[in-house]
Amino acid sequence: MTWPARHLSRSIARPPRDVIAFAGDPANLPRWAAGLSSGIRNDGGRWLADSPLGDIEVAFVGPIEAGVLDHDVRLPDGTVVHNPLRILRNDGGSEVVFTLYRRDGVTDAEFDEDAAAIESDLEALEAVMTG
Numbered sequence: 119m120t121w122p123a124r125h126l127s128r129s130i131a132r133p134p135r136d137v138i139a140f141a142g143d144p145a146n147l148p149r150w151a152a153g154l155s156s157g158i159r160n161d162g163g164r165w166l167a168d169s170p171l172g173d174i175e176v177a178f179v180g181p182i183e184a185g186v187l188d189h190d191v192r193l194p195d196g197t198v199v200h201n202p203l204r205i206l207r208n209d210g211g212s213e214v215v216f217t218l219y220r221r222d223g224v225t226d227a228e229f230d231e232d233a234a235a236i237e238s239d240l241e242a243l244e245a246v247m248t249g
Contacts, residue, residue: 121219121220121221121222122219122220123217123218123219123220124217124218124220124229124233125215125216125217125218126215126216126217126218126233126236126237126240127213127214127215127216127240128213128214128237128240128241128243128244129208129211129212129213129214129244130211130212130213130214130243130244130247130248131210131211131248132211132212132247132248133210133211133212134185134205134206134207134212136212136247137205137212137214137243137247138182138183138185138187138205140246140247141187141203141205141214141243142178142180142182142187142205144158144160144165144176144178145158145160147165147167147176149242149246150239150242150243150245150246151239151242152235152238152239152242153167153235153239154167154176156168158176164177165177169193169194171193171194171195172194173194174191174192174193174194175191175192176189176190176191177189177190177192179200185204185205185206186203186204187203187204187205188200188201188202188203188204189201189203199221200219201216201217202216202217203215203216203217214240214243214244216236216239216240218232218233218236
């Protein structure tokens with residue numbers, strides 16, 4: 119089985135190594151990922167953030183140094199949401215590509231809202247990297 123997917127991307131005028139170093143550090147997530155804007159903390163090697171349902175865990179599953187910033191988000195109920203994120207070389211800069219999967223039960227409106235939120239996050243990442 120597969121889910122429908124939408125690829126969202128943003129060009130950033132910085133070398134991939136810079137984008138990877140910044141975006142691949144969980145401590146920086148609140149600076150560009152709105153869903154984690156309330157903060158993230160390292161608790162014994164696990165990166166945790168508050169959510170309305172309780173703590174969520176964010177884990178990069180890499181290899182980060184290769185520009186694979188895939189990250190798994192473990193929800194309080196134990197559900198794991200896999201989020202593919204790649205940093206690709208785009209001439210002298212970078213292309214950041216997030217793959218949004220439409221999971222079972224997600225409406226068209228919810229899928230569009232998720233995509234808009236990711237677009238905002240990618241815009242924020244660009245602003246932080248080039249500001």
